[in-house]
Amino acid sequence: MALIECVPNVSEGRRSEVIDAAVAAIERVPGVRLLDRSSDAAHNRAVLTMAGEAAGLRDAVLVLFDVALAAIDLRAHRGEHPRLGAVDVVPFIPIEGVTMADCVALAREVGAEIAARHRLPVFLYEEAATSPARRNLEDIRRGEFEGLAAKLTDPAWAPDFGPSQPHPTAGATVIGARMPLIAFNVNLATDQLAIAKQIAAAVRHSSGGFRFVKALGVALPDRGMVQVSMNLTNYEKTPVFRVFDAVKREAARYGVAVVESEIVGLVPARAMVATAEYALQLADFKPGQVLETRLREPL
Amino acid sequence: MALIECVPNVSEGRRSEVIDAAVAAIERVPGVRLLDRSSDAAHNRAVLTMAGEAAGLRDAVLVLFDVALAAIDLRAHRGEHPRLGAVDVVPFIPIEGVTMADCVALAREVGAEIAARHRLPVFLYEEAATSPARRNLEDIRRGEFEGLAAKLTDPAWAPDFGPSQPHPTAGATVIGARMPLIAFNVNLATDQLAIAKQIAAAVRHSSGGFRFVKALGVALPDRGMVQVSMNLTNYEKTPVFRVFDAVKREAARYGVAVVESEIVGLVPARAMVATAEYALQLADFKPGQVLETRLREPL
Numbered sequence: 001m002a003l004i005e006c007v008p009n010v011s012e013g014r015r016s017e018v019i020d021a022a023v024a025a026i027e028r029v030p031g032v033r034l035l036d037r038s039s040d041a042a043h044n045r046a047v048l049t050m051a052g053e054a055a056g057l058r059d060a061v062l063v064l065f066d067v068a069l070a071a072i073d074l075r076a077h078r079g080e081h082p083r084l085g086a087v088d089v090v091p092f093i094p095i096e097g098v099t100m101a102d103c104v105a106l107a108r109e110v111g112a113e114i115a116a117r118h119r120l121p122v123f124l125y126e127e128a129a130t131s132p133a134r135r136n137l138e139d140i141r142r143g144e145f146e147g148l149a150a151k152l153t154d155p156a157w158a159p160d161f162g163p164s165q166p167h168p169t170a171g172a173t174v175i176g177a178r179m180p181l182i183a184f185n186v187n188l189a190t191d192q193l194a195i196a197k198q199i200a201a202a203v204r205h206s207s208g209g210f211r212f213v214k215a216l217g218v219a220l221p222d223r224g225m226v227q228v229s230m231n232l233t234n235y236e237k238t239p240v241f242r243v244f245d246a247v248k249r250e251a252a253r254y255g256v257a258v259v260e261s262e263i264v265g266l267v268p269a270r271a272m273v274a275t276a277e278y279a280l281q282l283a284d285f286k287p288g289q290v291l292e293t294r295l296r297e298p299l
Numbered sequence: 300m301a302l303i304e305c306v307p308n309v310s311e312g313r314r315s316e317v318i319d320a321a322v323a324a325i326e327r328v329p330g331v332r333l334l335d336r337s338s339d340a341a342h343n344r345a346v347l348t349m350a351g352e353a354a355g356l357r358d359a360v361l362v363l364f365d366v367a368l369a370a371i372d373l374r375a376h377r378g379e380h381p382r383l384g385a386v387d388v389v390p391f392i393p394i395e396g397v398t399m400a401d402c403v404a405l406a407r408e409v410g411a412e413i414a415a416r417h418r419l420p421v422f423l424y425e426e427a428a429t430s431p432a433r434r435n436l437e438d439i440r441r442g443e444f445e446g447l448a449a450k451l452t453d454p455a456w457a458p459d460f461g462p463s464q465p466h467p468t469a470g471a472t473v474i475g476a477r478m479p480l481i482a483f484n485v486n487l488a489t490d491q492l493a494i495a496k497q498i499a500a501a502v503r504h505s506s507g508g509f510r511f512v513k514a515l516g517v518a519l520p521d522r523g524m525v526q527v528s529m530n531l532t533n534y535e536k537t538p539v540f541r542v543f544d545a546v547k548r549e550a551a552r553y554g555v556a557v558v559e560s561e562i563v564g565l566v567p568a569r570a571m572v573a574t575a576e577y578a579l580q581l582a583d584f585k586p587g588q589v590l591e592t593r594l595r596e597p598l
Contacts, residue, residue: 003594005590035593036587036588036593051594095590240579244578244579244580258580259580260580260581261581262582262583263588265588266588266593267589267590268589268591269568269589269590269591271575273568273575275578276539276570276571276575276578279574279575279577279578280539280543281557281558282559282562283486284561285561289565290565290566290567290568290571291479291566291568292568292591292592293568293591294334295334295350
């Protein structure tokens with residue numbers, strides 16, 4: 001069975017009824033399993049995680065756009081997380097029995113259909129990108145919804161599908177294919193945002209840090225803390241434990257303790273096992289030594 | 300689905316054809332999956348690991364006794380590991396969708412059947428024990444096969460099932476139910492056996508350490524190292540990471556570094572995930588956040 005994961009990010013983290021309606025619509029689609037939903041009021045953003053075969057996921061993404069575009073008006077949307085669209089990002093992720101090329105093909109098919117159905121500019125990103133300048137989500141999203149009309153006048157930013165004008169309330173959307181991503185945040189015992197920003201700069205790729213880390217410093221005013229908010233885009237090459245240790249060491253430089261960390265949404269089992277192997281200095285540990293993994297292996 | 304693990308220990312670690320025959324017989328039983336087999340010539344002992352539902356495991360244990368009792372004569376058996384029977388110990392272990400009480404009931408059913416079928420004394424141990432004096436395997440096994448006839452004349456050691464005389468070639472057997480056990484060893488950068496022994500004494504329950512740790516210091520002369528060799532008998536209450544940290548701190552007291560650790564055989568996924576949660580200071584992490592676990596959960 002070909003198993004693909006799909007993790008749409010929606011620009012609504014406060015009105016739970018909007019996400020409830022999207023979830024209900026997705027759950028009526030055969031062949032798709034909704035695995036997780038999480039919302040963040042400060043980010044004003046929700047992340048849905050679903051898995052299934054290509055055809056079911058295509059239908060689920062279509063109904064998600066129908067619900068979200070009817071309910072979300074980005075002109076009135078405020079939140080800490082940067083966003084370009086009402087449905088901001090839709091990545092397809094190969095999990096089992098399916099290649100990255102299959103996910104790229106699915107992203108292009110869904111992108112073309114969404115653009116036509118809603119007259120919405122669609123950009124393809126990561127492995128589905130049509131040019132190196134469009135691989136990184138941040139580059140596509142730079143300027144956000146508010147800067148989109150101006151950005152689209154630049155021929156270099158003509159969308160891959162759809163019109164060269166923003167959708168009036170839904171902006172644009174970014175669809176693509178990528179490796180599993182781990183959303184990993186570390187909370188620090190300080191309210192000094194500058195410290196979180198400096199640590200984020202130290203660990204992220206764009207400013208000299210780890211190859212597969214994206215990071216921002218954000219304030220958590222409700223809790224009197226700051227957070228290093230990260231996306232780990234290839235946990236095999238840049239493992240979670242190495243990034244965590246680096247954040248902890250940088251925090252110590254400012255005399256600041258790590259209060260806790262969090263993983264938002266799902267994480268592949270292998271990322272957790274690799275962390276345990278590191279923490280315990282395990283030598284020669286094989287994935288099949290995990291009882292549940294061994295049970296899933298073919299005879 | 301009710302998933303139970305069963306880990307029979309057989310007193311044969313040199314004649315691989317005997318274990319091959321047992322494995323072949325088990326693999327013909329429907330509803331049981333053989334997950335692992337390992338033999339140790341010095342111990343003259345083999346450990347089989349299988350998993351399945353209660354009915355399949357019952358049948359698999361019955362065929363294992365048929366093969367082992369036909370092939371093994373303890374009167375001629377020599378090895379470093381203490382043993383009381385040709386099939387020495389048979390624990391049933393709850394993994395998923397099944398309680399400890401279910402495993403106790405299965406141990407009693409299988410024990411009664413084995414005793415009747417082979418006229419073999421059977422002791423119930425750990426969670427299936429009929430008195431506190433019979434909980435610990437070591438107490439039941441003390442005196443080994445050679446001292447069994449004398450031990451059985453003591454009314455306090457009347458078997459739970461079967462006759463009060465040893466089986467002439469197969470001795471007796473110990474059947475029960477317990478939590479998953481993790482065989483966890485830590486190798487130290489020294490050849491001083493006394494250091495491994497002192498650390499083992501510091502962390503094991505019997506001499507004042509953690510409640511669910513059994514530990515020995517052993518030499519690894521081939522590698523010029525010593526090892527703290529442990530069984531962790533309840534990883535939920537005495538987690539692997541806490542024991543590892545304690546061993547590391549005790550080693551530092553002697554100026555000795557930890558070279559590596561190893562897990563022998565299988566480990567439940569939850570033990571690895573709990574270690575990762577600890578190492579990353581993860582707050583509010585839920586088992587269902589592991590993608591593969593979430594996919595197995597019922598809707």
